[in-house]
Amino acid sequence: MSALPERPPVIAPGHTPATVTDKISAVVLERTPRWWYLGFAVSFALLMVFTYSVTVLFVKGIGVWGINIPVAWGFDIINFVWWIGIGHAGTLISAILLLLRQQWRTSINRFAEAMTLFAVACAGMYPILHLGRPWLAYWLLPYPNTMAVWPNFRSPLIWDVFAVSTYATISALYWYVGLLPDLATLRDRARHTVSQHIYGMLAMGWRGSARHWQNYETASLLLAGLATPLVLSVHTVVSFDFAVGIVPGWHATIFPPYFVAGAIYAGFAMVMTLAIPLRIVFGLQDFITMRHLQNMAKVMLATGLIVAYGYFMEAFIAWYSGNPAEWFMITNRALGPYRWHWYALIFCNVIAPQILWIKRVRDSVPMLFVISLVVSVGMWLERFIIIVTSLHRDFLPSSWDMYEGSRWDWGTFIGTFGLFLTLFFLFIRFLPSISIFEMRTIAKPETTAAEAK
Amino acid sequence: MSDEEVDRQKPGPALHTPEAPRPYGVIAEFTDSERLIEAIHETRQKGYSIIEAYTPYPIEEVWEAIGHPPSKVPMLVLIGGILGCIGGYSLCVWTSAVDYPINIGGRPFHSWPAFIPVTFETTVLVAGLFAVFGMLALNGLPMPYHPVFTWPRFVQASRDRYFLMILARDPKFEVNQAYSFMSALPCTEAAILED
Numbered sequence: 001m002s003a004l005p006e007r008p009p010v011i012a013p014g015h016t017p018a019t020v021t022d023k024i025s026a027v028v029l030e031r032t033p034r035w036w037y038l039g040f041a042v043s044f045a046l047l048m049v050f051t052y053s054v055t056v057l058f059v060k061g062i063g064v065w066g067i068n069i070p071v072a073w074g075f076d077i078i079n080f081v082w083w084i085g086i087g088h089a090g091t092l093i094s095a096i097l098l099l100l101r102q103q104w105r106t107s108i109n110r111f112a113e114a115m116t117l118f119a120v121a122c123a124g125m126y127p128i129l130h131l132g133r134p135w136l137a138y139w140l141l142p143y144p145n146t147m148a149v150w151p152n153f154r155s156p157l158i159w160d161v162f163a164v165s166t167y168a169t170i171s172a173l174y175w176y177v178g179l180l181p182d183l184a185t186l187r188d189r190a191r192h193t194v195s196q197h198i199y200g201m202l203a204m205g206w207r208g209s210a211r212h213w214q215n216y217e218t219a220s221l222l223l224a225g226l227a228t229p230l231v232l233s234v235h236t237v238v239s240f241d242f243a244v245g246i247v248p249g250w251h252a253t254i255f256p257p258y259f260v261a262g263a264i265y266a267g268f269a270m271v272m273t274l275a276i277p278l279r280i281v282f283g284l285q286d287f288i289t290m291r292h293l294q295n296m297a298k299v300m301l302a303t304g305l306i307v308a309y310g311y312f313m314e315a316f317i318a319w320y321s322g323n324p325a326e327w328f329m330i331t332n333r334a335l336g337p338y339r340w341h342w343y344a345l346i347f348c349n350v351i352a353p354q355i356l357w358i359k360r361v362r363d364s365v366p367m368l369f370v371i372s373l374v375v376s377v378g379m380w381l382e383r384f385i386i387i388v389t390s391l392h393r394d395f396l397p398s399s400w401d402m403y404e405g406s407r408w409d410w411g412t413f414i415g416t417f418g419l420f421l422t423l424f425f426l427f428i429r430f431l432p433s434i435s436i437f438e439m440r441t442i443a444k445p446e447t448t449a450a451e452a453k
Numbered sequence: 454m455s456d457e458e459v460d461r462q463k464p465g466p467a468l469h470t471p472e473a474p475r476p477y478g479v480i481a482e483f484t485d486s487e488r489l490i491e492a493i494h495e496t497r498q499k500g501y502s503i504i505e506a507y508t509p510y511p512i513e514e515v516w517e518a519i520g521h522p523p524s525k526v527p528m529l530v531l532i533g534g535i536l537g538c539i540g541g542y543s544l545c546v547w548t549s550a551v552d553y554p555i556n557i558g559g560r561p562f563h564s565w566p567a568f569i570p571v572t573f574e575t576t577v578l579v580a581g582l583f584a585v586f587g588m589l590a591l592n593g594l595p596m597p598y599h600p601v602f603t604w605p606r607f608v609q610a611s612r613d614r615y616f617l618m619i620l621a622r623d624p625k626f627e628v629n630q631a632y633s634f635m636s637a638l639p640c641t642e643a644a645i646l647e648d
Binding site: 017018142148151159176177184227441 | 485486505506507508509510511512513515516519521524525526527530541544545548549552553564567568570571573574575577578580581582584585587588589591592594595596597598599601602608610611612613
């Protein structure tokens, strides 16, 4: 292995299970830093923007949004797909990289899973708000009812209900199972009686016995094995919402893999956006090292190329199929009224990430931060382009129209950032944002000795 | 009232005669996993069979050394997966083809490819629920109280110390013998835990 250039370690040298435990649990158990109050206040204010926008929506109806006929799917579906895509990187890091025995994932999996959970919560808001009568959301579920009808199991929309609710449930359970030994650690370290009791109850009496660990490791591995096809299925089903329809620009077999790659792309960008400030403010550079950031940059570059290939194939098939409606859709994207959105999308998702080929860029934290923000914007634009450009030019030119988000659309969108960040701030304050027990396995003398060789 | 009368009126374990506290087991603390694993081997050679180890992170060699039978979680997950699969598919078929069939252009009622996504999701959901709740049940959680928590040193089990315990349920267990055996092991401290 000496031919390869030396890689930064996954954990700074000199750490032992004891130091890892003390350092990560101190983040939770010590006094609240001042910046936390500031960050939480801003997030909470944004959350209030969300509740205000939603109240306006409930009082006045979905006419306050910018949607119209033919563009009946606007910000709500764009943001739904965007948020749920972001969530996927968390599952990828925690499940797929676990199965692939990628040890570097250990320090980022916990907060990536939390990100998944909160992103799914944000995503779940939109389809329900879009219902028009959200208080009847339970009609989506198959239950015996006085109307004597059932949901249509041949529709991708009901598949979506099952996929997203399963994903939310499994993600929450997986996250909690991962937290269990760490909650026991916090129970043992907490100094206040109240926090001892709360962490104690949440830890459910975890003792870390050999029997516990044996069942625990088996269950974690099996959950990872279940979550891996699940995460792929969720975005596949989301893409079916489009691909099963006959709308030009949606009706394509490339959609499932192209959506999954896009989800991972956006998700890694979000993990990076969260990890970079997190490691600085909590001083966790020893655990979230340059190795993590570089690896994430490489995953972004790879999935970005898959996404670019998806764009290229969409255009190629539109031309090669000889279908005039498909060809019109592609030329309308590049030359029509939404061309600037499309140019921005190509810049953000295809051109800008190519500088990740340069090692100097992958070594620069500010550059990585900027690129991950650019990719997040690009992936949002991608969903905007897919949804709006396909719908706004309907089959009959007489029904053509334009779409833009109203201020309540923007209010709801910005508001979900409030929801996401509020949950995230509460999480980093009250729960260990890095898996303590998994870091112990990396910091134990046997592992650090093997790394040094 | 005399003191005796007051005592008699006190609510309390009147039906029981006061017992000497029963031992739960003898526990010892080790500083590294190699010493723990060696100690497990010695303890088993000595003839003790009902023993348990506590470690700050999962160590496969430890549960192999103790000789726990393989985990039952995989079987539970398989059962959950099969139940979820059958349940999800039956739900689709029963609602779409039996209870409320709708003829759409003569297409088949039992259109199985359209039922795969829901079947897949319910399979994963029920298997996942069985994995989590099965793991908790097999570990006997939630369990708010356990004798090991009474030993102040035990908080180190979630930091960097390793523990080995011989349970009083062991047929060969005798408190003083077990305690002197454990103290002779290369441990930092040994203690008798009460039930």
